[in-house]
Amino acid sequence: MSDGKTDDVVARLKKVRSEVLRAVRDAGRPAQLVTLVAVSKTYFADAILPVLEEGQRVFGENRVQESQGKWPDLKAQYPDVELHLIGPLQSNKAKEAVALFDVIETIDRPSIAEALSKEFAKTDRRPKLYVQVNTGEEPQKAGIAPQDADAFLARCRDEWKLPIEGLMCIPPVDEPPSAHFGLLRTIAQRHGIKTLSMGMSADFEAAIQMGATHVRVGSAIFGHRS
Numbered sequence: 001m002s003d004g005k006t007d008d009v010v011a012r013l014k015k016v017r018s019e020v021l022r023a024v025r026d027a028g029r030p031a032q033l034v035t036l037v038a039v040s041k042t043y044f045a046d047a048i049l050p051v052l053e054e055g056q057r058v059f060g061e062n063r064v065q066e067s068q069g070k071w072p073d074l075k076a077q078y079p080d081v082e083l084h085l086i087g088p089l090q091s092n093k094a095k096e097a098v099a100l101f102d103v104i105e106t107i108d109r110p111s112i113a114e115a116l117s118k119e120f121a122k123t124d125r126r127p128k129l130y131v132q133v134n135t136g137e138e139p140q141k142a143g144i145a146p147q148d149a150d151a152f153l154a155r156c157r158d159e160w161k162l163p164i165e166g167l168m169c170i171p172p173v174d175e176p177p178s179a180h181f182g183l184l185r186t187i188a189q190r191h192g193i194k195t196l197s198m199g200m201s202a203d204f205e206a207a208i209q210m211g212a213t214h215v216r217v218g219s220a221i222f223g224h225r226s
């Protein structure tokens with residue numbers, strides 16, 4: 001494969017990787033503690049394959065159904081792929097999500113926690129689980145409100161027996177993101193949570209500065225989505 005588009009994707013991946021590494025170094029943090037999640041939503045397997053061939057193994061998708069169409073085959077070819085669900089999950093898709101994803105980043109309400117808890121009773125698969133926090137308290141955005149996060153995390157632990165490994169946020173587009181990243185980190189620290197999924201194409205460097213362990217980068221790698 002050597003068409004221009006493949007070259008572009010690989011070149012952008014390499015650029016993002018080096019920018020991530022530089023941000024990690026600038027922050028004085030150990031490089032292996034920051035994972036690049038390549039967000040491949042809306043892209044077909046032909047765009048994803050060159051990124052896999054370049055050694056990238058951690059990917060993010062925002063829709064269960066779209067992922068079911070492309071990832072089972074890709075995972076068969078690359079069994080060490082780690083697939084993250086980064087979009088809203090519906091309760092009636094919990095079974096499919098648990099079957100396909102390795103990490104579910106978007107637990108954002110009691111009904112989802114309950115659905116996952118029920119699904120865990122039926123299967124041995126155990127994707128890692130993150131809670132999404134709506135740090136900007138935006139009505140149109142998913143996530144637990146910051147002031148409800150402590151109680152929700154306690155319920156996940158005590159009522160639904162769900163081990164919550166990380167927190168995730170998407171700051172408002174029109175605000176400087178660092179205060180939101182700092183808020184997520186503060187909530188995580190209160191609960192001894194070490195994994196922070198924060199930062200996208202436009203702000204992953206700021207997120208790394210604020211302690212992100214996972215940055216979710218889509219368009220800077222795959223190009224602008226139509």
Ligand SMILES: *Cc1c(COP(=O)(O)O)cnc(C)c1O
Pocket residue numbers: 039041062086087170200201202216217218219220
């Ligand atoms: C699409 C998406 C991303 C990637 O966004 P880019 O700006 O393309 O890097 C990250 N996180 C979530 C939750 C997304 O839906």
